[in-house]
Amino acid sequence: MTRAHEEALRTAARGGPGPGAAAAAAAQAAEEGETPSTGAAAAEAAAAADKPAALGPDAPVLAVVIKGDVQGSVEAVEQAMANLAEGRAHLQVVYSGVGPITTSDANLAAATGAWLVSFNLPAPARDADAALRHAGVRVVSHRVIYHLLDEVGSFLEGARGAAAAAASEQLLGSAAVVQVFPLVVNGQEAGRVAGVRLADGKLVRHWAAAAAGDAQGQDAAAAAQSHRVVYRLLREGEVVYEGPCSSLRRRKDDVEAVEGRGAECGVVLDEGRLADVRPGDVLQCVAVPAAAGA
Numbered sequence: 001m002t003r004a005h006e007e008a009l010r011t012a013a014r015g016g017p018g019p020g021a022a023a024a025a026a027a028q029a030a031e032e033g034e035t036p037s038t039g040a041a042a043a044e045a046a047a048a049a050d051k052p053a054a055l056g057p058d059a060p061v062l063a064v065v066i067k068g069d070v071q072g073s074v075e076a077v078e079q080a081m082a083n084l085a086e087g088r089a090h091l092q093v094v095y096s097g098v099g100p101i102t103t104s105d106a107n108l109a110a111a112t113g114a115w116l117v118s119f120n121l122p123a124p125a126r127d128a129d130a131a132l133r134h135a136g137v138r139v140v141s142h143r144v145i146y147h148l149l150d151e152v153g154s155f156l157e158g159a160r161g162a163a164a165a166a167a168s169e170q171l172l173g174s175a176a177v178v179q180v181f182p183l184v185v186n187g188q189e190a191g192r193v194a195g196v197r198l199a200d201g202k203l204v205r206h207w208a209a210a211a212a213g214d215a216q217g218q219d220a221a222a223a224a225q226s227h228r229v230v231y232r233l234l235r236e237g238e239v240v241y242e243g244p245c246s247s248l249r250r251r252k253d254d255v256e257a258v259e260g261r262g263a264e265c266g267v268v269l270d271e272g273r274l275a276d277v278r279p280g281d282v283l284q285c286v287a288v289p290a291a292a293g294a
Helices: 003-014 019-031 036-050 071-085 103-112 126-135 145-168 207-214 217-226
Strands: 061-068 090-098 115-119 139-142 170-185 188-204 227-235 238-243 245-250 253-255 257-259 264-269 282-289
Touching: 061 071, 061 103, 061 145, 071 090, 071 115, 071 145, 090 103, 103 115, 103 126, 115 145, 139 145, 170 227, 170 264, 188 245, 188 282, 207 227, 227 264, 245 257
Parallel strands: 061 090, 061 115, 115 139
Antiparallel strands: 170 188, 170 282, 188 257, 188 264, 227 238, 227 282, 245 253, 245 264
16 A cells, blocks of 8 residues: 555544545635635534534444545545535545555555545556455446436435334344255255354244243234344345245254254245355344334
8 A cells, every 4th residue: 555545544443534534624725715724723613513413323334435537526526425425424535536546545445444436537457456346345436426426325325224224123143054955845855945053142933932032911912013024144244135034944843933052953045945045154033123124
């Protein structure tokens, strides 16, 4: 990495704003004929006056590395993104600069979990492109700022909805897929069974099995109707399946729940039709509000 990128990485690690924020304030001060000190004070005062209600700690965070063709473009993109994120997410500009995307940009974005936002620039050179792909960095590249903001805005809306949904979800348990077996019905293979080992919590087929221990009588009946259970299959952190559990199997018996760290069982997803299950995948059992996705 270049010295500027290394400094940006240190700043991000400390939780401070990236160098792009200071550059934008300084540029605005220069345009208004102010000294750097008075310009910074004015920028801070204006920011304090216009600051929206503070976002909670659970609000999504969008970290970005911004590159553009000229400094004016970079500043315009940064300001537009700040306006777009206002009241929706915490925007962290890890680094901003002028010129083509480099391997240093890719490495910095990868190290900080940032998006790489490119405005009015050609495609990255082969080495930078390879670094971006290898690290799985999300690249937002446009030549029209409205298109760029549409893509970022869609993410922010989705992230806000996901954050709200996550707040009302309950992770009941998770397990690691250790083997995959054929699902045999009437002597014929009818799908696949994921052989899993429980890491924590419990796996249940229905929410009633999870809620039964927390309520009694009518309260238990109401609790059983409040949520539903979905299973999520994750591969390298990405959700590759979300849906119901058709069957939990323990020693060839169908059961309603399996619990206890290290317990092993077979899980049938989507009536066994889900073929893309692999050893090393992570299976999560999640309770979501009954109305969600209904």
